[in-house]
Amino acid sequence: MRTVEILSGGEWVTTGEWIDVHDPADVRTPVARVPALAAKDVTRAYDHAERGFAVWKRTSPFERARIMTDAARLIRERAAAIAADVTAENGKTLAEARGETLKAADFLEYYAGLARQGYGTLLHDVRPDHRTHTQREPIGVILVISPWNDPLITPARKLAPLLAAGNAAVFKPATETPLSGLHFARALHDAGLPAGVLNVVTGRTAEIEEALLDDPRIVGITFTGSNSVGNRIRRRLADRNVRFQGELGGKNASVVLADADLPAAAKAVVAAAFGQAGQRCTATSRVIVERPVYEEFTRLLVAEVETLKVGPGADPATTLCPLSSPRQRDSVLADIGRAVEQGATVLTGGGADTEGERAHGCYVQPTVLAGVIPETAVWREEVFGPVLAVREVDDFASAVEAVNDSGFGLAAAVFTRDLACAYRFADEAECGQVAVNTTTTGWDVHLPFGGFRDSGTAYKEQGDEVVRFSTRVKTVAVHFGAPEPTRA
Structure with missing residues (x-):
């Protein structure tokens, strides 16, 4: 059985407790094990993310794009091994797993390109000799919670845009399927992502839920999963200024x-x-x-x-x-x-x-x-x-x-x-x-994705719509004419 470390603060670390990962094709023998973190380890991940954000938000968008593009290349080079782990822990066919792996690389490449684009709008100003514009800025440390059914593509869909925008993340993969997301983290780490920008938390939710959801440094949570869990998170955030992006159920x-x-x-x-x-x-x-x-x-x-x-x-x-x-x-x-x-x-x-x-x-x-x-x-x-x-x-x-x-x-x-x-x-x-005249399944990375009613929140995923979740808008007015008269 393979022992897999997690990424925290730019280092690959383990703990004394473990969670076994099983292959649903034959559940008799575990295929791997990952660390079962304690609450103090989760808090330490937020410490790292806070420091990572301070670095990453000042990193050139061109450097961010380079790192993400290199990470995409590494995922493509490692596609066979990654797809094998997706199949081993989730059960899906190798063809489905390989498609998911390559799509994860697509997300990194697409948002690397978006990171290089303009990030604001020039606006008309009624005052003479003024130029006013908006600019988008990252919001901070975002918690990413992904499900077991798409253990690689969902982290990619969530992490790529928020990293491109300059945010840092604490990432909690599903307990049943942590290996796929760790491949995604390793590709970014090996491509040169600064320490603390991405931190992975594995563990039993019941033991780390409070530390995971209640840390005061969280400014946003993006979650994919059941309505019952999503609604519980939403209620928990009700009196806090924390954004919530939920991709929930469907019928x-x-x-x-x-x-x-x-x-x-x-x-x-x-x-x-x-x-x-x-x-x-x-x-x-x-x-x-x-x-x-x-x-x-x-x-x-x-x-x-x-x-x-x-x-x-x-x-x-x-x-x-x-x-x-x-x-x-x-x-x-x-x-x-x-x-x-x-x-x-x-x-x-x-x-x-x-x-x-x-x-x-x-x-x-x-x-x-x-x-x-x-x-x-x-x-x-x-x-x-x-x-x-x-x-x-x-x-x-x-x-x-x-x-x-x-x-x-x-x-x-x-x-x-x-x-x-x-x-x-x-x-x-x-x-x-x-x-x-085609299927209801998800489409390409540049197409906005998300549901109405109880299927999700107003924040869409994919495309350029997703940047609304992980950025804030600042309006800047510049007076470039003669100094305005001083008022008594």
Whole structure:
């Protein structure tokens, strides 16, 4: 079993306590261990970040860009080893892990470029002989909390823009998947990131939560995870001047209209629903089908699902990986069981996959459920696994109503050949990401990302929108004419 150190204050350090990291393809033996920090270690990380920020905010944006570009190059050079660790600790296929690794490098390169751009606006001033402008400045020490489902790309999505803007960070990866984020930190460290600018905290949340969330030097928290945890953090910050960026849950819907290319729609929906075993915040989990094509589309959908090959992520033949942990597997199986109790019909799948060596892993069969109604829990609540619920509706208006009948608002898609319906759907779907004839999953680094309603906060991720979270705006007026008269 490999022992992995964490980065704090520019040094790679360990402690006396450890957390084991398991491969969800076979949970019998740990694959690595990372330090289980104590509260005092977390406070020390904030000490380092405070000093790192003092250096980094004065570092030339061109030097920041150079370091980030070099880090991106290192990630690409190390892609095979990094992807292997993503698969080992998360379970996703090697193809998915490699895609995540290269996308992490993309984030560094994109925000390295953004760091070199202008950072303010020249404004008209009503007074003669005045020039007024705005300038963006970093806000300080930001806490980054990332989830287990995308253990490398989410840290990259969060850390790259805030570092490009001149902030420092304390980074808490998910306890189940710390190795991927540590690869990201190592690339930045090896590229020359000054000591203290990025500090990684691994540990059991219950033991370090107070030190992690209550440090007075925190000026912002960016979090991806469940609504219950996100809302608890938000309430904890209610009386503090701390920004909160939350990317929370989703119950994403794909609409299939009667005029759609049904085979293409079935393939796209399966890709969106079952990639990473459905463990994506943008995964399609609801399918709304116009009545005239419901039977045909459902047949095509089930046939496409049944071509998926369940297996360990390290097997190149695998197209459906295990879930990330025994707890997650058991939660998804419980959701399926409850759906059946509430009247749903299993069209395919519906249980754990325990055949052969899969008996020691966290496998769930890809599942399609029919016979659901709006009140069925599986239609309304996030499952976060390889489970897809299908409903039929009468027409376009009913489909949009069904999409919007949710507390969430992250992503939705429509499949149609009618351009008018496509644009109407884009206007009427109450969510942050809308797709037409393609999947609901996340897109490129320069495209703003985030949801409405309970799916997230007003601060978007990705693109240039994200700089609103990690910068503040200062307005500067300069009088360059004759001295103004002194007033008594």
